[in-house]
Amino acid sequence: MQVMPEKRNTRQYMSTVRREPQEMTPEHLGQLLAEVAKSRSRIAFGELFRHFAPRLQSFATRQFGNEQTAMDLVQETMTNVWHKAHLFSPEKGSPTTWIFTIARNIRFDILRKNKHRQNDVSAEDLWPVLSEEMSDSDEEFALDKNILLQEIGEYYLQLPDAQREVVEQIYIEGKSQQEVSDTLGIPLGTVKSRTRLALQKLRELISEQN
Amino acid sequence: MSKIKFHPSEELLVNYVSGQLNAALAVVVGTHLDMCPRCRSVVHDIEVHLATRELHQTSPMAEPELAAMLESILASEAPMVAPKSAPEENIILESKSFKVPPSLGRHASRMGPWSKMPGGLWRAPLELNADERMHLIYMQENASVPEHTHRGSEATLVLDGVFSDEHDEYRDGDFIFLDATQQHTPHTTDESCLTLAFLDAPLHFTSGVARLLNPFSSLFFR
Numbered sequence: 566m567q568v569m570p571e572k573r574n575t576r577q578y579m580s581t582v583r584r585e586p587q588e589m590t591p592e593h594l595g596q597l598l599a600e601v602a603k604s605r606s607r608i609a610f611g612e613l614f615r616h617f618a619p620r621l622q623s624f625a626t627r628q629f630g631n632e633q634t635a636m637d638l639v640q641e642t643m644t645n646v647w648h649k650a651h652l653f654s655p656e657k658g659s660p661t662t663w664i665f666t667i668a669r670n671i672r673f674d675i676l677r678k679n680k681h682r683q684n685d686v687s688a689e690d691l692w693p694v695l696s697e698e699m700s701d702s703d704e705e706f707a708l709d710k711n712i713l714l715q716e717i718g719e720y721y722l723q724l725p726d727a728q729r730e731v732v733e734q735i736y737i738e739g740k741s742q743q744e745v746s747d748t749l750g751i752p753l754g755t756v757k758s759r760t761r762l763a764l765q766k767l768r769e770l771i772s773e774q775n
Numbered sequence: 776m777s778k779i780k781f782h783p784s785e786e787l788l789v790n791y792v793s794g795q796l797n798a799a800l801a802v803v804v805g806t807h808l809d810m811c812p813r814c815r816s817v818v819h820d821i822e823v824h825l826a827t828r829e830l831h832q833t834s835p836m837a838e839p840e841l842a843a844m845l846e847s848i849l850a851s852e853a854p855m856v857a858p859k860s861a862p863e864e865n866i867i868l869e870s871k872s873f874k875v876p877p878s879l880g881r882h883a884s885r886m887g888p889w890s891k892m893p894g895g896l897w898r899a900p901l902e903l904n905a906d907e908r909m910h911l912i913y914m915q916e917n918a919s920v921p922e923h924t925h926r927g928s929e930a931t932l933v934l935d936g937v938f939s940d941e942h943d944e945y946r947d948g949d950f951i952f953l954d955a956t957q958q959h960t961p962h963t964t965d966e967s968c969l970t971l972a973f974l975d976a977p978l979h980f981t982s983g984v985a986r987l988l989n990p991f992s993s994l995f996f997r
């Protein structure tokens with residue numbers, strides 16, 4: 566407890582130095598995202614937030630002409646960055662580009678929400694940025710996505726505890742397998758195998774019932 | 776896969792990336808992107824360019840506001856995302872099955888029933904909502920669409936097969952965009968063709984017996 570605040574201060578000092586625009590290289594921003602993804606670093610996220618929030622605010626104010634709606638876009642975009650940093654991959658582009666595409670999608674959804682259409686498309690249907698299907702190339706997991714929430718129904722309650730926990734987090738809370746691994750403190754491979762076993766069991770249970 | 780000859784204009788791709796297109800047209804463009812590595816790379820460049828330009832300026836935000844927003848984000852629950860089913864891979868017409876790219880397959884559940892039209896054509900609506908829709912159009916061998924003009928623009932993407940008009944021949948992945956001033960007469964010869972078409976106004980038939988279809992063109996094509 567003695568060491569932590571000191572470390573924090575150093576980082577905060579460094580982050581004020583780094584806040585100079587020319588220091589915010591794509592590499593540095595990418596490192597911050599990686600820290601958020603890997604260790605949920607609040608300090609790294611703070612630095613990202615202070616870099617991007619005023620830029621997103623400026624973008625959104627130009628788009629909406631309304632400061633409150635603009636703030637909503639900033640908050641929603643950065644909330645996704647905080648929770649979905651693991652979906653960023655440097656091979657696909659720079660952090661600025663990735664965050665811009667998230668903001669573009671949120672803008673689209675905000676504009677359409679005002680039209681109150683039923684069963685409308687969402688931006689993710691058109692430009693999947695945050696969908697796990699884009700980042701997870703694991704074949705088995707892709708197969709597993711064929712199981713819909715409504716198909717799972719109550720059946721998952723009959724699973725062994727360890728499997729039920731994983732299924733709940735993925736299919737009900739919408740977490741990625743990586744997030745489940747972080748939350749439960751178990752290896753990613755274990756999450757994958759539990760998901761696989763659970764879905765196998767679910768398929769059996771469902772076909773027994775029908 | 777054969778080489779794609781016809782691509783969306785850069786202006787259309789910019790509007791696609793910035794989210795300004797009619798959503799149905801965005802699906803047609805997105806489906807082309809799934810089929811076209813060249814345009815995927817153009818889109819990537821546009822994203823980089825727009826991101827740099829749009830996120831360059833900063834708006835001053837008051838420190839207490841910033842701190843409060845940061846706190847509330849750090850305390851937030853992960854956004855709930857209902858797991859999406861994998862995109863449909865095939866579209867079925869009678870005994871035929873067509874493999875379609877994910878950008879179209881994601882909307883397959885919104886597809887309406889096929890209806891047969893005169894001239895060897897089949898059509899199924901795909902409605903995103905009351906204002907935004909497109910059609911799958913299947914032209915069997917030796918079929919033709921009557922000559923027509925468009926009051927609005929028309930975008931056609933070849934999903935499978937080949938069709939021709941008086942200007943050229945179009946194959947898998949080709950994207951054809953016509954504005955209201957252009958007219959054409961699509962037809963097939965010994966190969967059939969499945970296309971995805973977006974119209975922002977009903978067709979207006981200009982020749983022969985097909986003119987009689989005009990009062991109904993909204994039923995046929997919208």
Ligand SMILES: [Zn+2]
Pocket residue numbers: 779781782783807811813814815
């Ligand atoms: Zn192209």
